[in-house]
Amino acid sequence: xxxxxxxxxxxxxxxxxxxxxxxxxxxxxxxxxxxxxxxxxxxxxxxxxxxxxxxxxxxxxxxxxxxxxxxxxxxxxxxxxxxxxxxxxxxxxxxxxxxxxxxxxxxxxxxxxxxxxxxxxxxxxxxxxxxxxxxxxxxxxxxxxxxxxxxxxx
Numbered sequence: 001x002x003x004x005x006x007x008x009x010x011x012x013x014x015x016x017x018x019x020x021x022x023x024x025x026x027x028x029x030x031x032x033x034x035x036x037x038x039x040x041x042x043x044x045x046x047x048x049x050x051x052x053x054x055x056x057x058x059x060x061x062x063x064x065x066x067x068x069x070x071x072x073x074x075x076x077x078x079x080x081x082x083x084x085x086x087x088x089x090x091x092x093x094x095x096x097x098x099x100x101x102x103x104x105x106x107x108x109x110x111x112x113x114x115x116x117x118x119x120x121x122x123x124x125x126x127x128x129x130x131x132x133x134x135x136x137x138x139x140x141x142x143x144x145x146x147x148x149x150x151x152x153x154x
Contacts, residue, residue, distance in 0.1 A: 004027045004028065004145060005025070005026045005077070005145055006025045007023065007024050007109040007111060007112075008022065008023040008025065009021055010022065010023060018113070018115075019097055019098055019101050019113075020080075021110055021112055023112065024078040024079060024111050024112050026145035028145035031143065031146070032070050032072060032143075032145075033141075033144070034063060034067070034141055034142040034143070035141060036140060036141040037063050037066065037140055037141070038062070038121065038136045038138075038139055039054070039055030039056070039058040039062075039138070040062075040136070046135050046136060049135045052089045052092040052093070052138070055137050055138060056092070056093065056096040056097070057100070059140045060100050060140070063140060066142075067144065070146065072146060074104040074105065076144040076146060077111045077142045077143070078112075078143050079112045079142070080111055080114070080141070081114045081142075081143075082114070082116070082138065083116050083117075083118045083121065083139040084115065084116070084117050084118070084137065084138050085117075085118060085121060085136070085138065087117050089137055093115070093138070111142075121136050121139050
């Protein structure tokens with residue numbers, strides 16, 4: 001856990017249903033918002049068509065690249081918003097998130113996460129049968145806090 005982003009599950013709220021916290025508090029000099037990432041590579045090609053785990057790993061890889069482009073890492077994330085196209089992918093989402101979080105949040109403290117089921121992702125067509133953007137099964141967006149050393153000590 002970052003010293004400037006603190007995650008909390010306050011008394012009086014039920015235990016989170018998964019790997020997330022109810023609250024994140026950040027001392028920041030800047031906020032960074034990352035658009036929802038899809039399971040596409042740099043060329044815009046879908047990675048892992050029909051393979052939820054492969055797609056989720058690609059989405060997190062894309063998020064990592066977006067964070068790095070701003071000099072940030074996953075410990076700067078204050079909130080995730082996840083969109084799944086199929087409710088039957090919920091168990092896969094939880095399993096892959098647990099696997100990935102063990103690596104990127106080894107302290108066991110996780111950002112808040114809003115998880116939504118949607119009909120399709122942008123770019124999906126009727127012929128996709130609700131699978132979304134060229135067969136994409138999920139979309140994940142992040143909100144981050146960025147700080148400068150001078151701000152931490154003022």
